[in-house]
Amino acid sequence: MGHIAPILQHDDACIFFVAKCLISAITNFQKPSKPPFFTKKIQPCRAFEQSQARFEVEFDGDPLPTIKWFREDFPIQSSPDLQIHTFSTKSILIVRQVFMEDSGVFSVVAENRGGSAKCSANLVVEERRRHGRGGVIPPSFLTTVQDTNVAVGQLARFDARVTGTKPLDVYWLKVRAINVCLSCRNVNTLSKCSYVVECSGEVP
16 A cells, blocks of 8 residues: 555646646637738828827737837827827827927837738928918828739729819829829819829739
8 A cells, every 4th residue: 555655646746747738738829810900091191380180090900909109210108299099990199289390200000919010191280371362272182092902904093182272283103113094184172183003014
């Protein structure tokens, strides 16, 4: 009987070790992740000096990504003057009162263990001026073009809305060598322009 007790103690130790390993494996298990992506990107903002500016973005991913805001690559911390409100899949940045020196590029980064995504937009701060007869309102974008994916040989369309005192001259820029057909007709005070791109062959 004196030899049975040590054997039982050894078996108990083995069972405890196996159970501990199983618990650790279950605890450390992570389901496949889905990288962040934006369902609504931030848009350019134009605001008068001493008024409020607002940026808004919507996003998704699994696990739900964390959101960070930046101005010219400098991180923004939420404060009374720079308010960040993030709710589930939406984040809002409110600049309580803007000044001329606040003009610049604002960015938002979404991150989770699957990766990261980033989008940016400009803030343009203007001086307050009284526009009498013949006053000129500079152009500003109400909406900007969004990313699109198309197959070779198919048409890709980009839309933007711009406002300002007419007539407006609208120019489109491209970074890759592709055949371009630009359509922008009847540019008035509130206008919408369509950018039609026809891709032929392989686009690098």
